[in-house]
Amino acid sequence: MKKLLAKMAISRQPTIFVLALVIVGSAIAEPQFLTTANLFNLLRQVAPNCIVATGMAIVIIAGGIDLSVGAMLSLGGVIAVAAQPSFGYGLGILFALLAGAAAGLTNGLLVTRLRINAFIGTLGVMTIVRGVALTLSRSHTLPGQDPAFAALADRPIVGIPASTVLAFALFLAGHYFMSSTPAGRSIYAVGGSLEASRLAGLRVERSLLFAYLSSAVAAALAGVVVASEINSGSPVLGNDTPLSAIAAVLLGGISMRGGSGTMIGMLQGVLILGVLTNGLNISGVGGFYQIVVVGSLLILTVVLDRLVPRKSRRK
């Protein structure tokens, strides 16, 4: 049984086939799928998850995990909207990103300085950030004040929504950073083996700090995008954000054990989830079934992740 499962996922290549499969499947099952309107819709649906997953991928490659992204997404939106009346939306977005940086720094310092388990540290920060978002908004959904902010995310740039362009730009930056810069390569090294990287003289703390920083800032940015799409800031959004982001990252072939996988894989994972969700939506399958599907996919991928033999498998 174990061997059979391992064979099914013998290499990291299947991601692209799975992606092709879900696209072809959706196109055949639902004629609506391949319409311009739906594809536009699909692109704007995947943008927030793509932004969050880009940061999450960096953290997971660094051997960590960030569970605070959902609360951060929510807080980002709340800040961006709450700041509009007095500061305008430009500064509001800046404040949101700064809050993301603060949360990311906290995560990073908890993991590097206090050596707290990443999962617990980010879970604690998640609760704190959620509490801040609820306090700031007095537990209400804040309505957006500025029509220009509301139009921001969906403004088409050459037929593609601005949020998607932003997500893709961020993905390209992340891809370049992780594959072609020394700092990115050292994140792979740190994720592969913390001790070896430390012995090799890499600045382990700095790499980890950067990973958590980028994840939280990306989540805050995604929160701004979502806030613009729905033109309001909600303190209760994002409970399943970590679920979707981690699922996309693992579907994309990035290992929970750290140090392996690519950003291109992550993008494929995001698209698989996006197409699947979109396909389920237009076939009239409701949100709760989608939670079940994504949750099952997550379990399946994390089990496969464990079974896939790796050249550099560590005991």
Add this chain to the structure above:
Amino acid sequence: MSGPSAPSIQTVRRFAAELGDLMRGRMAWPMLLLIGVALSILLPPFLSLNNLLGILRQSSFVGIVAVGMSFAMIAGCFDLSVGAIVGVGEVLLLTAHPTDIGSTLLGVCSALVVAALVGLANGLAVGWLRANSVVTTIGSAFVVLGLTLIYTNAQNVTVVSIYPALEFMSAGRLGVLPVPGILFLVAAIIAQLGLSRTRYGRELYAAGGNPETAELSGVRIAKVRIIAYLISALLAAVSGMLIACRVLSLNPPYGYGFEFDVLTAVMLGGMGLTGGRGSVVGTVAGALMLGMIGNGMNLSGIAYELQLVVKGALLVGAVALDERFRPAWQSGQ
């Protein structure tokens, strides 16, 4: 480590390390006492019999789940699905409309069976297939939550009356003691005896402390972990049913976020994150500590939103302390 130019700091550090050694895993009860004393000085209404018994009742719901989660944690695994299992336990009991013995048994049995299935699935994935426990149990939490929402159509679940025995279990008193508090303590005593007196308990600590060695000495890790997840899931369902009988009306998303309180209680009780350490005795203190702090915050009128912030800080603080003292403890092995 700082340079040799500061011997006094080193002495202090060594002293702190030795103190940490000594207090390792025994810190929870003194802390509980300290917090209790501090709260009774700061808040006069805190130290009344009624309030203290209320804390015991409130803590017992988190505490019963925490006893179960302790098993998973000692085995070196996280179980984040307990919140969703609490939710499905609540829903299955209440939707059975437990007004007589038949429907009560139906509700209780279906909740326990579903919980056992989830625990088994978690155990198989984490124990047998060795998948990452955080991600696996987040996945199963959302599967369970999604199925519960589908089952109830995301509507509120309300019953008007329940079987008297159920009411007694969740709201009754035996003498002065609240019944759920007694259930909590009984569960904890049985669990602690199971951990320290049985072969399974020893295997659990071995499997969590050093899986490779344990496996070589004949411990079947998969089996040990599956049983740990089963215990965790079943106790979560029990707690969910007690909560349901207490509140009689549930809002979706059922049970979501409960796992966070449980985890905080377990960590406050001095559980190690990497497995092989900790005890249910500590967990009991952790659950009571969390209950006391929550009660203190309620009494002083701190808003729910800020309480979240405090709880998050508590969790991080408890783990930071654990990490601070661990190296000294491990070198003492």
